[in-house]
Amino acid sequence: MATGSGEPRIIVDAMGGDHAPDAIIEGAVQATIAGYRVVLVGHESVIRAGLARHDGAVAKSVEVIDAPEFVAMDEHAAQAVRAKRGASINVAMRAMKEGRGDAVFSAGNSGAVMASALFTLGRLEGVRRPPIAAVLPVQGSQLVICDTGANVDCEADHLIQFAYLGSRYSERMYGVAAPRIGLVSNGEEESKGNALVLAVHPRLAASSLNFVGNVEGRDLPFGKCDVAVCDGFTGNLILKLAEGMASFCFGLVRQVVMSRPHYKLAGAVLRPGLRSVSRGLDYTEHGGAPLLGVNGNVFIGHGSSNAKAVLSAIRIASRAVRADLLPEMQDAVRQSLVAAN
Amino acid sequence: MATGSGEPRIIVDAMGGDHAPDAIIEGAVQATIAGYRVVLVGHESVIRAGLARHDGAVAKSVEVIDAPEFVAMDEHAAQAVRAKRGASINVAMRAMKEGRGDAVFSAGNSGAVMASALFTLGRLEGVRRPPIAAVLPVQGSQLVICDTGANVDCEADHLIQFAYLGSRYSERMYGVAAPRIGLVSNGEEESKGNALVLAVHPRLAASSLNFVGNVEGRDLPFGKCDVAVCDGFTGNLILKLAEGMASFCFGLVRQVVMSRPHYKLAGAVLRPGLRSVSRGLDYTEHGGAPLLGVNGNVFIGHGSSNAKAVLSAIRIASRAVRADLLPEMQDAVRQSLVAAN
Numbered sequence: 001m002a003t004g005s006g007e008p009r010i011i012v013d014a015m016g017g018d019h020a021p022d023a024i025i026e027g028a029v030q031a032t033i034a035g036y037r038v039v040l041v042g043h044e045s046v047i048r049a050g051l052a053r054h055d056g057a058v059a060k061s062v063e064v065i066d067a068p069e070f071v072a073m074d075e076h077a078a079q080a081v082r083a084k085r086g087a088s089i090n091v092a093m094r095a096m097k098e099g100r101g102d103a104v105f106s107a108g109n110s111g112a113v114m115a116s117a118l119f120t121l122g123r124l125e126g127v128r129r130p131p132i133a134a135v136l137p138v139q140g141s142q143l144v145i146c147d148t149g150a151n152v153d154c155e156a157d158h159l160i161q162f163a164y165l166g167s168r169y170s171e172r173m174y175g176v177a178a179p180r181i182g183l184v185s186n187g188e189e190e191s192k193g194n195a196l197v198l199a200v201h202p203r204l205a206a207s208s209l210n211f212v213g214n215v216e217g218r219d220l221p222f223g224k225c226d227v228a229v230c231d232g233f234t235g236n237l238i239l240k241l242a243e244g245m246a247s248f249c250f251g252l253v254r255q256v257v258m259s260r261p262h263y264k265l266a267g268a269v270l271r272p273g274l275r276s277v278s279r280g281l282d283y284t285e286h287g288g289a290p291l292l293g294v295n296g297n298v299f300i301g302h303g304s305s306n307a308k309a310v311l312s313a314i315r316i317a318s319r320a321v322r323a324d325l326l327p328e329m330q331d332a333v334r335q336s337l338v339a340a341n
Numbered sequence: 342m343a344t345g346s347g348e349p350r351i352i353v354d355a356m357g358g359d360h361a362p363d364a365i366i367e368g369a370v371q372a373t374i375a376g377y378r379v380v381l382v383g384h385e386s387v388i389r390a391g392l393a394r395h396d397g398a399v400a401k402s403v404e405v406i407d408a409p410e411f412v413a414m415d416e417h418a419a420q421a422v423r424a425k426r427g428a429s430i431n432v433a434m435r436a437m438k439e440g441r442g443d444a445v446f447s448a449g450n451s452g453a454v455m456a457s458a459l460f461t462l463g464r465l466e467g468v469r470r471p472p473i474a475a476v477l478p479v480q481g482s483q484l485v486i487c488d489t490g491a492n493v494d495c496e497a498d499h500l501i502q503f504a505y506l507g508s509r510y511s512e513r514m515y516g517v518a519a520p521r522i523g524l525v526s527n528g529e530e531e532s533k534g535n536a537l538v539l540a541v542h543p544r545l546a547a548s549s550l551n552f553v554g555n556v557e558g559r560d561l562p563f564g565k566c567d568v569a570v571c572d573g574f575t576g577n578l579i580l581k582l583a584e585g586m587a588s589f590c591f592g593l594v595r596q597v598v599m600s601r602p603h604y605k606l607a608g609a610v611l612r613p614g615l616r617s618v619s620r621g622l623d624y625t626e627h628g629g630a631p632l633l634g635v636n637g638n639v640f641i642g643h644g645s646s647n648a649k650a651v652l653s654a655i656r657i658a659s660r661a662v663r664a665d666l667l668p669e670m671q672d673a674v675r676q677s678l679v680a681a682n
Contacts, residue, residue, distance in 0.1 A: 074530070139589065149527055152535040186490055186577040189415070194493040194574040217581030221589035233535040234578065236527040240558030241579060245586035248480060248562035249622075253594060256614035266610035273597035273604055281590075 007037045008321035009063075010314045011101035014042030014050075015070035015088040016108020018304045024107065025050035027310020032058050036314050039063040039101050041092040042070065065100070067091035070108070073303060077111025081119060089113055093120035096296050103317040105288055107301030107310065114150055114291060114300075121296040124326070126333045129154070130293035131162045131232065132300060133169050134239050135286050139223040144170045144179075146227060148235035148289060156199040159183075159229055160207070164336035165292040165329060166227040167209050172323045173316075174226075182215030182225030184234055190214065196231065204229070207339045246281040250274070288313025290320060292329055297321055348378045349662035350404075351655045352442035355383030355391075356411035356429040357449020359645050365448065366391035368651020373399050377655050380404040380442050382433040383411065406441070408432035411449070414644060418452025422460060430454055434461035437637050444658040446629055448642030448651065455491055458635045465667070467674045468634035470495070472503045472573065473641060474510050475580050475630035478622050480564045485511045485520075487568060489576035489630060497540040500524075500570055501548070505677035506633040506670060507568040508550050513664045514657075515567075523556030523566030525575055531555065537572065545570070548680045587622040591615070629654025631661060633670055638662055 012028055014021045021042055028038040029051070040047050044066035051059035067088040071080040081090060092104045093116050106113045114130070123130060131147030146166030151158060163181050170179035183201055185193040190201050192214060204211040215225050220238065228238070253274065257267030267274075279285060287309030288299040299317045301309055353369055355362045362383055369379040370392070381388050385407035392400035408429040412421040422431060433445045434457050447454045455471070464471060472488030487507030492499060504522050511520035524542055526534040531542050533555060545552040556566050561579065569579065594615065598608030608615075620626060628650030629640040640658045642650055 076532075139592075152527060184578065186493060186574050186581075194572075197574075217578045217583075218585035218588075220582060221585045231535070233527050233538075234575070237525065237558045237575065237578065238582060240527075241561060241582050242558075242586055244559035244562045245583055246590055247559075249587055249590035251480075252618040252621075253615065256611065256618055259614060263611055263614055266607035269607035270597060270604055270611070273600060274594065277593040277597055280593075 007035065008103060008318045009037045009039055009101040010317045011039045011041060011092045011095055011104045012310070012314065013088045013092050013104070013106035013108055014040040014047050015067070016106040016113070017301065018073065019306060020107065021046055021050055023306050024310055026307035027305070027314070028062055029054045029058055030307055030311045031314040032062055034311065036318055038314060039065060039095065041065045041067050041095065042088045043067070065091060065095055071112040073109050075109060075112070077109055078115045081112050081115040087112070087116075089116045090120060093117060093296070097121060102321040103297035103299060105299040105301060105310075105313045105317050107303060107305035110149065110300050110303075113298065117291055117294045117296065117298045121294050121298070124293055124295055124330045124333055126337050127293035128161055129158045130291050131165060132289050133166050133292050134235070134289035136220070136239060136242055137281050137286060138221050141223045141226065142174050143220065143223070143225070144174070144227045145235045145238055146229060146292070147232040148239050149232045150291065151231060152233040154196060154231035156196060156203065159196065159200045159231065160203055160339060161293070161333065161336045163204055163207070163209055163227065163229045164332040164339070166229060168328050168332035169290065169292060169325075170226045172325060172328050173319060176226045178210040179226035180212045180224070181209045181227045181229060182212055184228050184230035184238070185214035185216065188214050188216060200229070203339070208335065243283055246278070250278045284309040285312055288316040293333065295326070297325060348376065349443040349659045350378045350380055350441070351658045352380045352382060352433045352436055352445045353651070353655065354429045354433050354445070354447035354449055355381040355388050356408070357447040357454070358642065359414065360647060361448065362387055362391055364647050365651055367648035368646070368655070369403055370395045370399055371648055371652045372655040373403055375652065377659055379655060380406060380436065382406045382408050382436065383429045384408070406432060406436055412453040414450050416450060416453070418450055419456045422453050422456040428453070428457075430457045431461060434458060434637070438462060443662040444638035444640060446640040446642060446651070446654045446658050448644060448646035448654075451490065451641050454639065454641050455632060458632055458637065458639045462635050462637040462639070465634055465636055465671045465674050467678050469502055470499045471632050471634035472506060473630050474507050474633050475576070476627050477561070477580060477583055478627060479562050482564045482567065483515050483627075484561065484564070484566070485515070485568045486576045486579055487570060487633070488573035489580050490573045491632065492572060493574040495537060495572035497537060497544065500537065500541045500572065501544055501680060502634070502674065502677045504545055504548070504550055504568065504570045505673040505680070507570060509669050509673035510631065510633060510666075511567045513666060513669050514660060517567045519551040520567035521553045521565070522550045522568045522570060523553055525569050525571035525579070526555035526557065529555050529557060541570070544680070549676065584624055587619070591619045625650040626653055629657040634674065636667070638666060
């Protein structure tokens with residue numbers, strides 16, 4: 001670790017996200033109070049002003065690195081990252097590379113986070129396409145979905161690597177022994193799938209991974225696998241549709257409760273229980289998905305991240321550093337290359 | 342229509358589905374009681390024995406056509422359809438072609454239904470790839486998803502045609518004026534999407550359809566569009582994941598209710614309201630998705646269709662016949678070809 005002993009230092013892009021910088025600063029302050037070490041990167045005067053609204057001792061313990069520019073949410077990611085050397089995300093990546101922190105988190109333009117990570121940190125040796133591995137809360141566990149958006153068009157080789165990276169991530173971060181790897185498809189039978197899935201299936205079946213076969217959409221919420229392997233287009237759809245459906249269903253329950261006076265009373269009784277399950281499905285409790293396969297710990301947040309999501313992301317990033325994730329990922333890549341040959 | 346005046350005759354494959362023939366016969370009887378005309382196709386003796394368990398007058402008004410063979414759920418679809426000329430699904434398609442009915446419904450091997458429809462009925466003129474257009478109940482409306490599994494690997498031309506067919510289907514079957522067409526993608530911006538989506542977007546934007554742009558997974562449950570256009574791999578995932586998430590979320594609510602004595606009491610009060618919303622999301626209430634673009638009214642059901650799903654499918658198929666769907670589909674295909682040139 002760059003920090004030597006002690007709590008990992010998480011570099012946070014203060015300028016990235018729909019609610020930046022306020023929600024990001026607020027999340028950084030909450031994390032600091034919770035005992036995490038945070039480095040904020042962005043317009044120093046704006047960050048200092050934001051921190052000044054909080055308790056003096058806490059504010060002082062948040063380190064700040066100035067960055068004169070930032071990449072907006074709707075900018076062309078790769079171009080902006082190249083053109084704006086002083087953008088907060090670039091400054092954050094360089095700060096990590098120079099050993100001023102152990103992980104980077106940004107809720108900003110995710111294309112820009114990926115581009116900046118690739119340009120500044122590069123890939124681990126042998127990595128084809130770094131995937132994003134977001135986590136979906138499912139029945140009794142955390143489902144790692146790999147990829148959830150970094151690579152919308154994929155080849156079989158890419159998915160094989162996603163499977164190895166996702167498997168090791170599930171193992172090291174969630175303590176799952178021999179994670180069950182599922183291949184997202186339109187049917188359980190090995191004959192089902194699009195051309196990509198049909199090419200990947202026999203290779204996963206022959207791999208050293210604990211491959212449990214194809215998984216269908218209807219099985220994903222029920223914990224039939226620990227890691228769902230798919231291209232980034234598919235994974236992004238799964239993540240967002242699951243989020244949308246959960247919000248839709250709990251919204252329907254709320255409508256029922258509000259529709260009659262005696263339902264309102266019953267709803268008031270059930271509220272604590274319902275709130276706890278709907279909170280379990282809340283993405284802000286699971287903020288921060290790793291970009292796996294780059295040469296550094298990089299975590300990407302929901303554009304709409306609030307302070308709670310920032311706090312969760314800092315917690316996850318700290319855990320990744322403590323789990324010494326990078327050498328694990330390098331080893332997983334090596335295994336995937338053996339499997340490919 | 343082949344029947345001339347009166348109630349459309351719906352030909353039902355009695356041998357297709359996980360719960361065939363009992364659930365199919367039961368659904369046919371319920372539909373007959375509800376005033377629909379049903380023709381059952383399959384092993385005549387088995388069907389007659391099944392019907393004999395029901396009221397004599399009802400049983401007599403169900404027509405039966407004998408078919409000596411059937412395609413099993415796990416058989417290779419195209420091969421079985423070619424090899425077994427006397428399979429119930431083939432006999433059903435031929436009966437429709439000969440004017441003995443106006444629509445075919447099967448909950449059997451969906452690959453076999455498609456293959457039999459293509460071999461026996463053929464495509465409407467100009468159709469590239471017939472899609473399945475299943476319906477997902479969403480906030481305040483019915484979302485038509487096209488394709489939901491007939492074509493897992495697609496080209497841009499196919500999706501353009503899915504959009505035209507789906508639009509007209511939404512208009513004629515659900516009374517939506519100028520249906521809003523959404524293109525399923527990993528972001529709302531037109532720059533987001535995989536190679537297929539990027540190729541389709543500008544063509545839909547330039548089409549005569551009411552194209553509302555890309556739709557993300559999280560927007561699908563909230564009625565942002567009336568028709569979601571995608572390849573069959575993606576559409577199948579949407580349909581099944583939405584079903585799985587609804588079942589997961591209502592299962593969590595049930596777990597909360599059962600977890601404490603006073604929650605159980607409150608749950609008993611809310612039960613009628615909750616049951617009504619969860620029933621609204623139940624696929625058995627929306628059984629039967631059309632295979633659009635073949636030269637006949639063909640409806641495909643969930644393999645696990647129960648009697649209620651069969652009844653819904655017969656209802657939908659009858660409505661399609663009454664709406665004179667086939668010439669509408671032919672006209673939609675013509676428009677799609679104009680758009681393509």
